[in-house]
Amino acid sequence: MTDEEILSVLRPDGTADPSLDPGLPEPELLSLYRHMVLLRAIDEKAVALQRSGRIGFFVPSSGQEACSIGAGHAVREGDWIFPAYRDHGVGLMRGYPLAALVGQILGNTADATRGRQMPNHWCDRSIRLVSVSSPVATQLPHAVGAAYAAKMRGERVAVLTTFGDGGTSTGDFHAAMNFAGVFRLPVVFFCENNRYAISHPVEHQTASRTLAEKARAYGLPGVRVDGNDVLAVRKVVGDAMNRARAGEGGMLIEAVTYRLGPHSTSDDPTVYRTEEEVAAWRGKDPIRRFAAFLKGRGLLEDPAAEEAGAKESVRRAIEAAEGAPPVPLSSLFEDVYADIPWHLAEQRDSLLPGKG
Ligand SMILES: Cc1ncc(C[n+]2csc(CCOP(=O)(O)OP(=O)(O)O)c2C)c(N)n1
Incomplete structure (x- = not known):
């Protein structure tokens, strides 16, 4: 592949490219789909909760479900996760409970951090999901530190850190990538290029042709993947994590995707993007695309029933968490x-x- 090529597995006809298909067992394929649908249902409900004043803040991930869920599925027990604020799906995929997620945004006694963190800043020690960082890309040097420690201890684990296109313009990106390259650390840098850093388009973010090519300057491989194709994300991140666990060093992955909703519940994207642009990306919806593949394989009959089931799970989790008392x-x-x-x-x- 050339530097600019974008790796896809799901083809326009809904089948998977056999040479790249990660070959996941059928229950795993369904699990990926169900987690993507759940993530979308959480988004819709959380935005409604914020609009009705029941929670303070939320960062939606609609449109980027294939990134969070595909990358999360490539993480194994013992690996570390240093996520961006938009990647609660990585935790969910690793088993972070829906009840804990909902409790965190409500910030009452159902929250593991007892309301001490900003909403949308999840963590879970049991799965090595480190607390979300608010300042852009500060999680990258943290991830590199954990990878350095793992290497010094001789542990065969990998570290996954996720961030947006805007994160690549920070000093922390440079420091982290450089250190990871020099010390050949087991860290995978997963950059979700959703085309905007709030209102700032990626074309104004960098003069590089791609974000992946920045890796070369640090002596790391850099690849581009279709971020709306969950099998492609799973394949590329899975290979990178295996490589890292085997002591072959880190990698930068640029997932090309799009944020369908606002940056956060405090943002109005209609002032900086056109309806036509959003509509074009809606046509590439990662959930619909994967559903077409699953239907073709005879694994999915009724997507509407799956969506209704996910909405009901979210509704019940909120009902339970809203009943928890405030933190004393x-x-x-x-x-x-x-x-x-x-x-x-x-x-x-x-x-x-x-x-x-
Ligand atoms: C160091 C720092 N500067 C500015 C901000 C305000 N801010 C929050 S999110 C954001 C945009 C980040 O965009 P990107 O990295 O592309 O990730 P995305 O939100 O698109 O997922 C900015 C500028 C911040 N949180 N931290």
Whole structure:
């Protein structure tokens, strides 16, 4: 392949290219599909919750489901994940529970971080899903640090970090890629080029022909993949993670995709994109594309029933999490110190007399 070519597995007729098909077992194929549908259902409901004032903030991933779910499926037990804020699907695919995800955006006692993180900033120690970073691309050097540690300890694990096209313009991208190249670290840089960094188009982000080609300067391979093709993403990220686990170093992957919705619930994309552009990408919807493949294989009969089932799961998870009580004030003083220092004890006692 040339530098600019984009690897696809799903063909326009709905079949898979046999030379590139990762050959996943049928239950796994269905699981990929169901997680993509679930991710879309979460998006729709979370945006509605924000609009009705029940949550403060949300970052949708509609249009990019093949990226999160395909990449998440390539992560194995023991691997580390340093995600971007749009990649809750990676965690979901690794088993991060829907109840925990919903609890996090509500920030009550159903939230593992007890309302201390900004909404949309998930983490789960049990699957090595490190907390989402708000500042763009700061997760990249963190991922490289974890990869360096894994290498020093002789662990055969890989680290996946995800970020957007805007992330490639940061100093952290340079520092992370350089360090990963020099020390041949087991880290996969998965860049979702969704064409915009909020309102800033990728053409104004870089003068490079592609984002993948930036890898060459750091001595890493760089490849482009169709980010609306879940089998292609799974194949490319899976190969890169295997290579990293085998001690062959890191890789930069540019997934070419599109964000169908707003950047976040605080954004209005109609002021910087045309309806025609959005409609053209709607025609490449990653879920519909994969559904066509599954139907052709006789694995999927009723996509509408799958969507209804996912919506119902989300509705039930929200109902359960909304019933959880708010986090008590006393939690302000918990979980940081084993023995609370005198000055905090004093503050606690003045705020909550008799609770010390
Ligand atoms: C260091 C830093 N600068 C600016 C911001 C504000 N900001 C939040 S998201 C974003 C755009 C990032 O775009 P991209 O990396 O392409 O990812 P995408 O949101 O498209 O997934 C910006 C500028 C920030 N969070 N951190």
